[in-house]
Amino acid sequence: MEIDDFVVAPRSKRALRRYKDKDLYETVEEVFDTETVMAVYYLMRRGIIDRLYGVVSSGKEARVYWAKKGNEDLAVKIYLTSTAEFKKGMMKYILGDPRFENISRRSTKQLIYAWTRKEFRNLKRLYKIGVRVPKPIFVFKNILVMEFIGKDGIRAPLLKEVANNLELDELERILDIVLRYIRLAYCEARLVHADLSEYNIMVYNDEPVIIDVSQAIDINHPNAQDFLLHDIATILRFFEKLGLKVPLVKEVYELVVNTCKKRN
Ligand SMILES: Nc1ncnc2c1ncn2[C@@H]1O[C@H](COP(=O)(O)OP(=O)(O)OP(=O)(O)O)[C@@H](O)[C@H]1O
Ligand SMILES: [Mg+2]
Structure with missing residues (x-):
């Protein structure tokens, strides 16, 4: 059975136990360690999710699954706990972030759990102040449960x-709207996305939805200004290539930063 095919729907504790040796375990085992599989069961027992369906996306660092709770579609992002590459990639965002003190002494697994919690917290901060992101629902270990952006298990397309x-x-x-979100995030949530591009924006019901906020950093991070400039430049370049007349990076940057200064 392919991981993409699996459907799990344990209805009772006993059924859950039966499933352990079947669908979920067999399939998820290839990619995830026992602890992760157990964490999925925990979410089912807690009633956070009822069913876990197939993969929506499988990246280097995480897999996103379509899940359901009652009639509600959910997205479940599970970080892989065993990639050295992951650690390397995260470091540039983590170093200098006061929320990640003493990180070098922690194990990779703990680091990934902290990373998952960070994405959840960032989603909450952004959601609260009105940046359209998937609504955060639950976080446990390396698993993040959020609103599914799309319908009937079909994800909305990326801006790209x-x-x-x-x-x-x-x-x-x-x-x-995207530029407004950059400004809102910076001024109100005090966050810079730091990996904003046409690949991390979905378009759902004609509206942009910002995703993948795990690496978003506090505006007091020593590299926050560089990341902000980079985000703005990436977005403007993308729209310019499509034939749109766009403002200068510096203009937008100053608008973002100065609007906040005035208010604070
Ligand atoms: N809430 C969601 N609802 C529906 N689909 C989602 C959701 N979040 C993410 N996806 C899909 O999963 C893909 C990967 O998600 P995300 O960008 O958060 O993870 P990633 O680790 O950066 O993976 P990648 O390396 O593929 O970008 C997205 O491009 C999108 O297609
Ligand atoms: Mg992404």
Whole structure:
């Protein structure tokens, strides 16, 4: 059985035990350690999710699954706990972040759990102040449960995937919203996304949804300004290539930073 095929729906504790040796265990085992599989069961026992369906996306560091709680679609992002590459990739964001003190003394697993909690906290901060992100629901170990962006298990497209089919005025509207979100995140949530691009924005019901906020950093992080400039530049470049007239990076940057200064 392929991991992409599995469907798990234990209804009772006994059924849960039966499933242990079947679908979920066999399939998830290939990718995840026992602790992760047990963590999925914990979420089912707690009633956070009822069923876990197939993979929506499998990246280097995490897999995203479609899940259900009653009639509600959910997205379950599970970080892989055994990649050295992951640690390397995270370090540039973690070093200098006061929320990650003493991190070098922690094991990789603990580091990944902290990383998962960080994504959850960042989602909460952004959601609260009105940046459209998947609504955060629950976090446990290396598993993050959030609102599913899409319908009936079909995820919404990434900005990268739909941009070519959109009219210029539609693109302009989306760019405006994304720039507003950058400013809101910076001023109100005091966060810089730090990996913002057409790959980390979904388009759902004609609205941009910002995803993948694990690496988002506090505006007091020593590299926050560089990351902010980089985010703005990436976004503007993408829209410019599609034929849109865009403002200068520096202009947008100053607008973001100065609007906040005035208010604080
Ligand atoms: N809440 C969600 N609802 C639906 N699909 C989602 C959701 N979050 C993420 N996805 C899908 O999963 C993919 C990977 O998610 P995300 O970008 O958060 O993880 P990642 O670790 O950066 O993976 P990648 O390296 O593939 O970008 C997204 O590109 C998107 O297609
Ligand atoms: Mg991503």
